[in-house]
Amino acid sequence: MTTYFSYPDLNLQTELKRTAEAIVAPGKGILAVDETNEGIGKLLAGVGLGNTEDNRRRYRQLLFTINNLSEHVSAVILFDETVYQKTDEGTFFMDVFKQQGIIPGIKLDRDVVPLFLSENEVTTQGLDDLNKRCAVYKKHGCRFAKWRCPLKIGEHTPSVQAINDMANVLARYAAVCQSEGLVPIVEPDVLLYGDHDIVRAQKVTEVALAALYKALNDHHVYLEGTLIKPNMVTPGQGYKKKATPEEIAVASVTALLRGVPAAVPGIAFLSGGQSEEEATLNLNAINRVQLKKPWTLTFSYGRALQASVWKTWAGKEENVPKAQAELLTRTKANGLASQGKYQQGTLISSAADKSNFGKDYKY
Ligand code: 13P
Secondary structure, three states: OOOOOOOHHHHOOOOHHHHHHOOOOOOOEEEEEEEOOHHHHHHHHOOOOOOHHHHHHHHHHHHHOOOHHHHHHHEEEEHHHHHOOOOOOEEHHHHHHHHHHHHEEEEEEEEEOOOOOOOEEEEEEEEEEOHHHHHHHHOOOOEEEEEEEEEEEOOOOOHHHHHHHHHHHHHHHHHHHHHOOOOEEEEEEEEEOOOHHHHHHHHHHHHHHHHHHHHHHHHOOHHHHOOOOOOOOOOOOOOOOOOOOOHHHHHHHHHHHHHOOOOOOOOOOOOOOOOOOHHHHHHHHHHOOOOOOOOOEEEEEEEHHHHHHHHOOOOOHHHHHHHHHHHHHHHHHHHHOOOEEEEEEEOOOOOOOOOOOOOOOOO
């Protein structure tokens, strides 16, 4: 077999690698605020507000105009309309990020669709015209992207069909992103839903990672210019006993060591329904565990950074400063956890121990 491998030209390689490394700079992580209009609509309804473009903008303004947000936040993941939204004063959010030194990125998957004749499994769509969408976002200042593809653990799932499809769709997306100068974050999300134990979650995660990196290699993806956003390895939410942060750390880092090449600069976990405090304690334990760790291990949380913000804001203008302080508390705690320096019981937010789990949660 003669195979000719090629990689992006050297300038593009350098740009992609620098961006990926900047996103996982020490003590920093990613704020995921790429809720779809439907997803954020549910959160707005929870604080008694209608799902209007202006209410979505007001909530995002609360987050993005926090002084010193960049102390522990290197990057933000946005949903399409946010790229074009402005502050009350008329400044594009994209310019606010530039002033703060925060790297903007874009969610590119167009949500889940059923896999035909599977046991309720799903895949994600959005590959058509992806190169054109990437070029537009790049022109507007985005430097990276994210694509999520979930896998469900059940008695007979995830199936070979679902695993191969996840790997292939993420690899095609990653290759297109790099061709347009965006760093792809690949998100194979083994869901928390189920009553399986941690051993099963670890095995499924390992199989998913092996398939994913084979596909990324087949598609000539330049790994140094990528990041991965995986689940932590935990028992299913319905399992009879919770695992300790130390157990989660050993299972997660072991699975990642077996599946994620050391060429990848960083791993930024999703929170997947964990409470704010759990997500911080688990990340902290992951960074403390005595195992090889060839990559930076940090956070890319949505719910586990925003639960207390929503609770405290409650849709009222007078609560904005307090809600902003909640986000700073969470980002500081997770910034410390990304270095294994968080002390349990410090930096507690108002929704710290509230579970954020929801079956078929709508992002
Ligand atoms: P959670 O941290 O709420 O799981 O969200 C992360 C995310 O961006 C999922 O795509």
